[in-house]
Amino acid sequence: MTITMAAALNTALRDAMRDDDTVIVYGEDVGRLGGVFRITDGLQAEWGSERCFDTPVAESGIVGTAIGMALYGLRPVVEMQFDGFSYPALDQVISHVAKYRNRTRGAVGLPIVIRIPYGGGIGAVEHHSESPEAYYAHTAGLTVVSPGSPGDAYALLRAAIEYVDPVIFLEPKRRYWQKEDVELPADGLPIGRALVRRVGTTATLIAYGPMVTTAMEAAEAATADGWDLEVVDVRTLSPLDTDTLAASVTKTGRAVVVHEAPRFAGYGAEIAATLSERVFGHLAAPVLRVTGFDIPYPPAKIERHYLPTADRILDAVAHTLEY
Amino acid sequence: MAAVWQEVAPEGGLQDPVDHELALDDARLRSLYRLMALGRRVDRQAVNLTRQGALGVFASSHGQEAAQVGAVFALEENDWLFPSYRDTVGVFARGVDIVETLALFQGSWHCGFDPMRYRVAPLTTPLATQALHATGLAMAARLRHDPIVALTFIGDGAASEGDTHEAMNMASVYQAPVVFMIQNNQYAISVPVQLQMHTSSIALRAVGYGMPGVLVDGNDVLSVYGAAREAVERARHGGGPTLIEAVTYRMEGHTTADDQTRYRSAEEVDHWRERDPLARFLTVLREAGVADDDFLAGIETEGEAIAARMRDALYGAPAGDPCEMFDHVYATATPQLQAQRVTLERELAAAEATE
Numbered sequence: 001m002t003i004t005m006a007a008a009l010n011t012a013l014r015d016a017m018r019d020d021d022t023v024i025v026y027g028e029d030v031g032r033l034g035g036v037f038r039i040t041d042g043l044q045a046e047w048g049s050e051r052c053f054d055t056p057v058a059e060s061g062i063v064g065t066a067i068g069m070a071l072y073g074l075r076p077v078v079e080m081q082f083d084g085f086s087y088p089a090l091d092q093v094i095s096h097v098a099k100y101r102n103r104t105r106g107a108v109g110l111p112i113v114i115r116i117p118y119g120g121g122i123g124a125v126e127h128h129s130e131s132p133e134a135y136y137a138h139t140a141g142l143t144v145v146s147p148g149s150p151g152d153a154y155a156l157l158r159a160a161i162e163y164v165d166p167v168i169f170l171e172p173k174r175r176y177w178q179k180e181d182v183e184l185p186a187d188g189l190p191i192g193r194a195l196v197r198r199v200g201t202t203a204t205l206i207a208y209g210p211m212v213t214t215a216m217e218a219a220e221a222a223t224a225d226g227w228d229l230e231v232v233d234v235r236t237l238s239p240l241d242t243d244t245l246a247a248s249v250t251k252t253g254r255a256v257v258v259h260e261a262p263r264f265a266g267y268g269a270e271i272a273a274t275l276s277e278r279v280f281g282h283l284a285a286p287v288l289r290v291t292g293f294d295i296p297y298p299p300a301k302i303e304r305h306y307l308p309t310a311d312r313i314l315d316a317v318a319h320t321l322e323y
Numbered sequence: 324m325a326a327v328w329q330e331v332a333p334e335g336g337l338q339d340p341v342d343h344e345l346a347l348d349d350a351r352l353r354s355l356y357r358l359m360a361l362g363r364r365v366d367r368q369a370v371n372l373t374r375q376g377a378l379g380v381f382a383s384s385h386g387q388e389a390a391q392v393g394a395v396f397a398l399e400e401n402d403w404l405f406p407s408y409r410d411t412v413g414v415f416a417r418g419v420d421i422v423e424t425l426a427l428f429q430g431s432w433h434c435g436f437d438p439m440r441y442r443v444a445p446l447t448t449p450l451a452t453q454a455l456h457a458t459g460l461a462m463a464a465r466l467r468h469d470p471i472v473a474l475t476f477i478g479d480g481a482a483s484e485g486d487t488h489e490a491m492n493m494a495s496v497y498q499a500p501v502v503f504m505i506q507n508n509q510y511a512i513s514v515p516v517q518l519q520m521h522t523s524s525i526a527l528r529a530v531g532y533g534m535p536g537v538l539v540d541g542n543d544v545l546s547v548y549g550a551a552r553e554a555v556e557r558a559r560h561g562g563g564p565t566l567i568e569a570v571t572y573r574m575e576g577h578t579t580a581d582d583q584t585r586y587r588s589a590e591e592v593d594h595w596r597e598r599d600p601l602a603r604f605l606t607v608l609r610e611a612g613v614a615d616d617d618f619l620a621g622i623e624t625e626g627e628a629i630a631a632r633m634r635d636a637l638y639g640a641p642a643g644d645p646c647e648m649f650d651h652v653y654a655t656a657t658p659q660l661q662a663q664r665v666t667l668e669r670e671l672a673a674a675e676a677t678e
Binding site for chain 2: 024044050055056060061063064065067068069070071072073074076088091092095096099100101104105106107108109140141164165192204205238239240242243248275
């Protein structure tokens with residue numbers, strides 16, 4: 001059946017709550033309203049206000065209380081309403097969510113999922129289009145995932161909720177309404193594995209979250225130039241599946257990493273460095289990055305000039321081929 | 324036994340102090356004093372071990388024994404305690420092995436005990452963050468309809484943090500069974516409480532959160548216990564959270580690395596020394612005929628034995644296996660961590676070979 005990513009995520013939450021009564025969902029406006037993006041639509045009606053409830057506007061409070069809930073044996077799935085509003089919770093995320101297992105010498109793991117709609121492209125006002133993935137990926141103890149399609153959104157969210165350690169679940173909000181023909185429950189690769197979405201030979205495009213679709217568009221357009229591009233969906237930003245990336249680039253010899261976040265010290269730098277460490281001898285050209293510019297996220301009316309496009313990706317591919 | 328505290332009026336302001344009669348038998352009274360006295364002994368030993376280099380740093384509870392022990396004494400076995408880094412004596416009173424607790428200050432690990440075993444969260448250094456953990460656990464207990472209460476210690480310094488506000492507000496919204504025990508020890512490191520807030524009492528904030536507020540003499544253990552016990556039992560029976568401010572004094576510097584002469588006078592410290600919580604309680608017990616010389620001698624012997632065990636365990640203790648730093652980051656080490664572990668193992672093997 002044809003389903004949007006928003007509906008797939010909603011179904012994943014519903015199925016997880018059905019299968020495990022320790023799963024509870026809370027955050028700002030997730031109850032009666034069903035979330036500002038409707039990802040939690042109907043959960044409170046179906047499971048009651050003890051399993052799905054609204055909170056005061058207090059992001060540190062949401063994440064901090066989730067730690068206590070997890071200590072008690074529940075599996076909280078909490079929502080940060082927008083990427084730009086996830087920052088008040090960073091102290092709890094970095095100081096405790098990420099470190100609790102380590103602080104307690106392995107005695108206490110925290111099965112918490114923190115869902116964050118992220119990224120631009122929806123014409124939003126400032127602070128609603130951020131790409132904070134590098135902050136999380138840089139933090140030891142966190143597992144960071146971001147789905148690239150509706151089916152994988154379902155599979156990854158189910159896996160995240162069942163995971164033994166805390167997961168930062170980054171939802172590409174501009175793709176919430178993108179559709180895919182997929183049957184739910186959808187199976188997916190486990191957390192920690194990247195997915196080759198398109199097999200090719202000319203060069204490897206490496207993307208995650210909202211840029212998976214853009215990379216696929218670029219690959220389809222490239223066939224007109226006679227290029228056969230491989231597209232790897234990273235899926236799990238931490239821990240990174242370097243084996244799948246290395247295998248792809250060993251085959252193609254060229255790689256372009258794509259993300260919306262600014263370039264400097266961004267996640268693409270980690271991928272480029274990892275590839276140069278692992279498969280330097282197979283590279284026919286430097287690993288290039290197609291990213292946002294090193295600026296605060298721009299105003300909505302000019303954001304399309306900031307966001308990576310298929311054309312920009314193909315320009316980068318051309319550079320690797322001309323090298 | 325008499326206890327006294329002031330409640331915050333629902334419309335604001337402190338009500339007159341009210342005397343309460345505590346139903347504590349002699350054995351419980353002696354137990355309370357014993358924990359305070361042993362707590363002071365292990366605290367002093369920890370300070371000394373720091374001076375001798377066995378601990379890297381230590382945040383003393385000296386002067387705050389009544390506030391910590393009195394509050395912990397109000398908890399039942401299945402309740403939870405969420406301490407800060409200055410609550411070693413409270414954690415000791417909860418039954419956690421003192422050597423395990425001191426792992427944090429020793430530098431052998433961040434938390435040396437199993438929180439699930441003792442129902443005590445790790446000593447927490449980012450201020451007030453633990454107040455939200457306590458609130459979350461209490462919310463979970465309420466969702467599960469379990470008669471379990473969480474008590475968290477917060478300092479006057481931490482009371483300025485945003486997490487204190489978020490915790491109190493959320494606890495109140497969800498009527499979570501949590502007790503916020505604020506130990507107002509008069510200082511955030513060097514900054515006196517008068518410069519931290521423009522109010523005469525932290526307890527008054529309770530009005531704004533719609534929860535009961537209590538102001539208590541934090542150096543009077545019976546009053547602390549009485550106020551805490553009432554709050555704990557109210558929480559357990561669906562009455563929601565309580566904010567208690569226990570007014571006390573930090574007799575030592577902020578930590579063993581602090582120089583308190585830079586910001587307060589010896590006269591001020593002496594003023595509080597005369598209000599020492601142990602001496603005050605002992606006077607009460609002696610007048611009631613509950614404590615005699617044999618009882619005190621027994622505590623001293625027990626304290627010396629614990630102190631000797633601390634010295635044996637901590638003095639010259641070897642560092643652990645460096646490779647353990649990779650073991651608890653995730654339930655299963657990632658491929659990246661496995662590779663980094665191999666790197667360190669090679670370094671260690673090479674170093675051993677050249678020795």
